[in-house]
Amino acid sequence: MTVNLEVADGVGTILLNRPPMNALDVATQDRLRELAVEATRRDDVRAVVLYGGEKVFAAGADIKEMRDMDHAAMIARSRDLQESFTAIARIPKPVVAAVTGYALGGGCELALCADFRVAGENAKLGQPEILLGLIPGAGGTQRLARLIGPSKAKDLIFTGRQVKADEALTLGLVDRVVPAAEVYQEAHRWASRLAAGPAIALRAAKESVDFGLEADIDTGLAIERNWFAGLFATEDRETGMRSFVEDGPGKATFR
Ligand code: CAA
DSSP states (O other): OOEEEEEETTEEEEEEOOTTTTOBOHHHHHHHHHHHHHHHHOTTOOEEEEEOOSSOSBOOBOHHHHTTOOHHHHHHHHHHHHHHHHHHHTOSSOEEEEEOSEEETHHHHHHHTSSEEEEETTOEEEOGGGGGTOOOOSSHHHHHHHHHOHHHHHHHHHHOOOEEHHHHHHHTSOSEEEOGGGHHHHHHHHHHHHHTSOHHHHHHHHHHHHHHHTSOHHHHHHHHHHHHHHGGGSHHHHHHHHHHHHHOTTOOOOO
């Protein structure tokens, strides 16, 4: 398999393995969707790391596979492509991308589906589709613009230029930059901390931010309000409040 899910200590790692560049062919895209569903369903997965290995995150959709596709074929395929990435974005648990080397095109778009991005000092990110006479097709025009703002997103999408880790940090395209050899460890540490949190409240937080941002503020506030009230039905809420009253803040252990 060109991408697998490995689970240990509450963290599921979705690991791409399609050397040399982790080009995302159709089979890999479809498998990403299956693994997103699996990570969503499994109770032993409480947070997720997206990782491409030590050398490269992913250099995009497989250009050699796409080269012979015509308009009709891409009409048929493009929805599946987007749905695979959306399935990753909709995993209702914290997701951290661990980006080493290139994250270009569909690779950058995959990283955009995570809640946070840890980049190695050797990372290079970008949306080079314009250089192929294309635009991003796996959510890049939408998720990049929402993350870093329209004019910065247009700069990257119109020029296809690659940005190094330090510029990506300034743009808000990545959240942390660490030495390349520490990327996975750092992302895993981040995911592990979140995996110890109250799972339903984390889901509520993620869905409130993500779905709320797609709606007007009153709808977003309604989403927040309903989740907030709903959390009063959880054992974690009882645990958290009891722990505060008895032992002070931040000491609760959630099940
Ligand atoms: N698809 C298919 N094959 C790819 C690939 C891709 N996206 N990226 C790299 N490869 C292949 C190369 O063709 C090469 O194969 P061969 O050894 O058979 O020649 C091998 O991987 C190694 O690549 P390079 O020799 O080019 O390595 P490099 O270190 O000189 O350059 C790179 C690396 C900068 C990533 C360069 O390969 C590159 O620019 N890749 C394409 C990036 C790109 O345009 N991505 C967007 C794809 S379209 C897309 O993603 C659409 C969407 O929105 C979903």
